Amino acid sequence: MARTWELERLPRRDRLAPARRERGRRRDEPLFHARPPAAWRHVDLVLLCSALAVSAIGAMMVLSSTRGTDPDSYDTSYLRKQLIFIAVGIVAMVLVTLVDYRRLRDFASVIYGATLLLLVLVISPLGSERRGSQAWFQLGSFQLQPAELAKVGVIVTLAAALARAEVPLRLRVVLGALAIVGVPTALILAQPDLGSALVFVAITMGVLLIAGARPRHIVVLTALGIVAVVGVLTSDVLEDYQRDRLTTFLDADGEDLQGEAYNSDQSKAAIASGGVSGKGYLEGTQTRLGFVPEQHTDFIFTAVGEELGFVGSSTVLGLLALICFRVLRTAQIAQDRLGTLICIGVLSMLVFQIFQNVGMTMGIMPITGIPLPFMSYGGSSVLASWLALGVVLNVHMRRFG
Amino acid sequence: MKLGHLPDVNGNGNARRREHHVPRLRLSLLTIVAVALFASLFARLYDLQVIAADDYQVRAEANRVRTVQIPAPRGRILDRNGKVIVDNRVAVVVAIDRSIHEGLEPEEQEDVVNRLAMELTGAGFPTSPDDIRARLEDDRFNRYAPVPIAVDVPEELKIYFEEHTAEYPSVVVERKAVRSYPYGSLAAHIVGYVGKINEAELEAVADEREKPYGLNDEIGKSGVEQTFERYLRGTPGIRRIEVDSQGDPVRVISETPPVPGDDLVLTIDLDVQALAEQKLRQGLEAARARPNRDGTVNNATTGSTVVIDPNNGQIIAMASYPSYDPSTFVDGIDAAEWAALNDPANHYPLNNWAIQGQWAPGSTYKLFVGHAALMAGVMEADTVFSDRGGYQIPGCSGAKCYRRNAGGAVYGNITLPRAITISSDAYFYHVGAQFWLQRDRFGGDEAMQNHLVTWGLGDRTGVALTSEAPGRVPTPAWKRDYCDRVNCNDGVWRTGDNVNMAIGQGDVLVTPLQLANGYATFANGGTRYVPQIALRTQAYQTGEVTAEFQPEVAGQVDLPPEVREPLYEGLVNVPVSGTASRAFAGFPLDRYPIAGKTGTAQVDGKSDTAVFAAFGPAPAPEYAVAVVMEESGFGGTAAAPVARALFEALSGTTPLPPAAPNAAPVGGEQPLVEAGASYD
Secondary structure (H helix, E strand, O other): OHHHHHHHHOHHHHHHHHHHHHOOOOOOOOOOOOOHHHHHHOOOHHHHHHHHHHHHHHHHHHHHHHOOOOOOOOOOHHHHHHHHHHHHHHHHHHHHHHOOHHHHHHHHHHHHHHHHHHHHHHOOOOOEEEOOEEEEEEEOOEEEOHHHHHHHHHHHHHHHHHOOOOOOOOHHHHHHHHHHHHHHHHHHHOOOOHHHHHHHHHHHHHHHHHHOOOHHHHHHHHHHHHHHHHHHHHOOOOOHHHHHHHHHHHHOOOOOOOOHHHHHHHHHHHHHHOOOOOOOOOOOHHHHOOOOOOOOOOOHHHHHHHHHHHHHHHHHHHHHHHHHHHHHHHHHHOOOHHHHHHHHHHHHHHHHHHHHHHHHHOOOOOOOOOOOOOOOOOHHHHHHHHHHHHHHHHHHHOOOO | OOOOOOOOOOOOOOHHHHHOOOOHHHHHHHHHHHHHHHHHHHHHHHHHHHHOHHHHHHHHHHHHEEEEEEOOOOOOEEOOOOOEEEEEEEEEEEEEOHHHHOOOOHHHHHHHHHHHHHHHHHOOOOOOHHHHHHHHHOOOOOOOOOEEEEEEEOHHHHHHHHHOOOOOOOEEEEEEEEEEOOOOOOOHHHHOOEEEOOHHHHHHOOOOOOOOOOOOOEEEOOHHHHHOHHHHOOEOEEEEEEEOOOOOEEEEEEEEOOEOOOEEEEOOOHHHHHHHHHHHHHHHHHHHHOOOOOOOOOOOOOEEEEEEEOOOOEEEEEEEEOOOOHHHHOOOOOHHHHHHHOOHHHOOOOOOHHHHOOEOOHHHHHHHHHHHHHHHOOOOOOOOEEEOOEEEOOOOOOHHHEEEOHHHOOOEEEOHHHHHHOOOHHHHHHHHHHHHHOHHHHOOOOHHHHHHHHHOOOOOOOOOOOOOOOOEOOOHHHHHHHHHHHOOOOOOOOHHHHHHHHOOOOOOEEOHHHHHHHHHHHHOOOEEEEOEOEEEEEOOOOOOEEEEOOOEEEEEOOOOHHHHHHHHHHHHOHHHHOOOOOOOOOOOOOOOOOEEEEEEEOOOOOOOEEEEEEEEOOOOOOEEEEEEEOOOOOHHHHHHHHHHHHHHHHOOOOOOOOOOOOOOOOOOOOOOOOOOOOOO
16 A cells, blocks of 8 residues: 555656657547546556456355355356446446546536436336336346436536535535535435435535535534434335335344344344355355345345355455545545545445445345445446546546646 | 645645645545444444354354154064064055145146045045145145155055156155054053154153154154153154245255164063963953852953063063054044043053052952061961951941951961961951051051052052052041042041951052062062063164163062961962862962962952962962952952963963964953942
8 A cells, every 4th residue: 555655656757757648649639638648557556456356256246146046056147247237337437537537527517417317217207116216217128227327427516516616615605516416316315215315415415525615514414414314214205115124223123024124134144144254155045045135236245244254245345445545545636626526426425335235234224225336236336336436547547637 | 623724735836736725634534434434344244243153154044944854663662582562564655745736726736636535535545625725734734845645545546646647746655654563452551552742742742852753743652652752763864955035945955864763672471461361351251151159240341460570570461451453543543443442331442451450459468468467466477366257346336347258158277378378358357457456566557558568559660651550558547538538427447447458358459560569579579679561672773772671679578588488378378278279270289389369359339350469480489470350250260260371371381372463452342331430
C-alpha cells in the first residue's frame, strides 16, 4: 500500500508523462481525453485487480449456489450468464474511462434525464412486476433493473451539480441537491424498492457532507431521514410482507421460523456452519441443497461463508474494504471537486450496499433486496458496479490534470 | 466546529489545485463511519464463524439429513441344548413407495390403490382402498421409506406384483423378518410374544439410544421376549438420506446395515418342557374324566408344572395350561382372536399360571410348617403325638372347631416323619394351634410366618418374567388390613387361622414356581436361588457369548441336619408308604428315591386343587417338581401321577421323547367353563 502511495507521488513520472505524450499519438482525437496515454499509465491497478478478484470469486459462488442439488453434476447456465455480465461490465467500464470525467458535467443533464425516463417507464405497463415490486424491464431472457443504473446516474448528476457550488453550501443549493435525488428516489419507492431508495439516501448524505453542507443542514437532514424511514415503515407504501422482512432482524429469536425469520436463520446457518476454514468449494450443503433463498443474488455472501469459511469470507470482505479504501484515496487525490464528489458518491453507495447486504446475511441488518456489488448474480447490478468503478478509475487516472 | 475550508493537502503549489479543497475533517468522519461499519461486519463474521460455528454446523446438518431405520431381526430363543424355540422367517411385505406414488396422476393413483386392494383381498388379506389411502396419508410413517400395506402375503402375490410392475408402478415388494415358532405353542408362556409397540411402551423406551424404537417397531410383550428385550432386539440399520430445502431426497449419504439381536439361550430343556406340557394336559384330561367320590365333576380348568434344578435354581421346564399359539401375534392379532384369548370362559390362555396363578398349597405346605415347628421347638422330631382322627381347637366352641383328618383317618401315635408321610392333619393342627397359643414362648404373633417366609413364600421369587404374583403368607396384621378393606365382620386373628395355615389352607397362597423353589431349597440343603430362566446370550451368527447369567442366591434357610433329617425321612416315604404310594407304584424308588408331598386344597364351591411337590433322586437331588391342578381332585390321585410321569423320563426309566416340532396349540380344545375362582 505504501509503495503505491510513493509511486503516485513520484514527480519524475509526472515529468515523464508529457514526453511520452509526444510520441506518435493523435492529439486531435475528438471524444478522447487530451492525453490518453499518460492517463492510462495512472490507472489504479490495485482497485481494478481487487474488483476483478471480487467479481471472479462472485462468479465462482454463483456456480456454487446455482449448480443444482445433485452433488455430481453441475448446472453452469447461471455461471455463464454471470461471466457475460462481468464481461459487459468491464467493457462498459473501459468505455467510461475513455471519456474524461470532466466532460461528464456536460452530459449530466442527459444522464439524469435518461435515468428519470427509465425509472418512469419501469413503473409504467412496460415494466415487469416480481414479488410485488415493479422494478424490471423484461428484455428477452434478460432483465434490466433501472434502479441499479440510476445509482450511477444520480451520483454523476449530484456531483456535477455541487462541484462548483460555493462552500459552505447555501440552503438553496442543498434543496436543489435534494430535489435531484428526491425525484428518482420517489420513483423507486413507487416500485416499491425500499432498499435501493435507501442507497440514494446514503449517497446524498455522503456527497453533501463532503461537498461542504452546513453542519446544521446535515443534522436536520439526518433527523428527516430517520422520520422518513419510520414513516415508510408505518405507512401503506410497503406491503405487509415487505415490512416483515425489514423488521424480523430485530427479533432474531422469533418463533416463526417458517416466515422471514426462516430466511435469516438459514442464511446465518450457512455462514456460521462454514467455520474457520469452510466446507470447501462446492461442498456447502446449505448452498447446494438450496436452504438459503435468493442465494445467488442477494445472499451470495452466504455461499462464501459456508464454503470458504472465515478465512475466505474475511478475505472477500477485506477485498471489498480495499476497493472502498482505494475509492476513498481517489476522492482525496482527485484533481478537482467534481472528481472528489463522484468518488464520495460511489464510496457511499459501496459502503452502504456492502454493509447492508453482508449485514443482512449475518442477521444484523434487515432483509432488503440490495445486491452485493460485483458479486451478486444479475446483469444490472454487475453493470452498475463496473460503471461506478469506471467513473472512479476515470477520476483516478486523470488526477494530474 | 468548523468543517471544510482546508488547505491543499497535496501541496503541489499548483494554482488549479489550490482551488480544490478536500475537507480533511469531513473525509475523516466519513472514513471513521466506513471503518466502523466494516469492523462490525468483521466482528459479526468472527462471532458466527469462529464462536458459534459448532452450533450452526449441527443446525445445518439437521437441515439436510433425514434418517430411515432399517429394522433388524430379533435374536432367536434357544433351549439349553440349542434347540430353536423361536426363530425368524422371511415374510413378504407389500408396500407403496410414496415418492413414486405421489408422482403419479391422481387417476392413476386411484387406480393403483383400487386394484391393489382388490388383489390383496382376493389373496385373503381383506383390504379396502380407504384403508390404503389412510395409511398413505398417515404422517407417522417415515416419509423416506415405503408404507407397508400388507405383511406376510403369499409368495405367489410377490411374484405377481414383481411381474406386473408396469400396472403397479408405486407398489414395492419387500422382505421382513418375522417370528416363527418351529414347535408351535410349546413353551409359549416362557418365550412370550412380540407385537407392535404402543404409545406407553414407546414412551418407556424413549431414552433408548443404541437401539432406538420407531412407531412401527415390534417389542416383546410378554415372557422372555419382554424381559430380555434389550438383548433380543437387533440394532436397526440407519440409512442417512440427504434432502433439499423442499425435503425431497437427493441421495443416500450412508447406510449402516442392521445388526440382528443376540440369541437367548434359556435354562429350559425343550424335551422336558414338551413332556411336562403333555403330561399336565393329560393329567387334567384324566381328572376331568374322573368324578369325585361325592359325585361332583372336576373341571380341571387350569394347571401348571414346574421343574427346577435344585443345585442352581435353573428352570428346566415350566408348563402352564391352557396355552396359546404365539404365531397368531405375528403381524397383528385380529380382534376376535384377542377377545378369545382374554375371555374368562377360556381361563386366560395368555396367563403363565406357574407365576401368575396363586393357590392354597394344601398339605405340601407341611414341609415348611414342619420345619418351623422343629426350629421353634414346638415339636421335637421324636415327639409322639396321638392322632385320633381329628383335632379340637382349644378355646373354640361350635361345629367348626373340631377338624377331622382328610377322609376321617385315624393314625394313632405318630412322630413328625410319619405325620408328613401319611399327611396327618391333626398333627399339624396341633402345631399351628401351639404356635399361636404359646406365641410368647415361640417367638410372638408371627412366629410361624417368620419361618415360612425364609422359604421365599409370600414374596415374588424374582424370576426374570413379568406379572409374577407374590402368593401370600397371612399374618394377624394382614387379616386386620384385609378385613378393613373388604369390610368383613371379623378381622381378629384366632387360633383357627393358625390351624388352617398349618395345613396350607385358609388364606395361604403359593404360586407353582414358589412351591417348586421351596422344595428345591430343601433339596439342596437350604440355599434359596432366584429361579433362573436364561443361561446366556450369544451373537446371532458366530455364537460368541455376549452375556452370561449366573445363578443368584436369594437367601439361606436355616436347615441343620437334626431338622432336615426327620423332614427328609417323612418326604422320602411319601411315594413308598404314604399318600403318593399308589401314584408311584412300580416306580424304581430304590434306584431313584423321590422325596415328595401331596396336597389337596379345598376351595369353596369347587372341587379340590390337586398339588404335588417333590424332588429326586432324593439323596442327590437333580430335579425339583411342583404340579398344581385346579379343580382336579386329590393331589395323590391327580397331581402325583403327572410328577411321576416326568420323573420316569428324568430318571431314565422311560426314554425322554424329543419335543415334536410344530405341535398343535395345547389350549385349543379345552371346554369353556364358568370361571371366577377366588382364593381371597
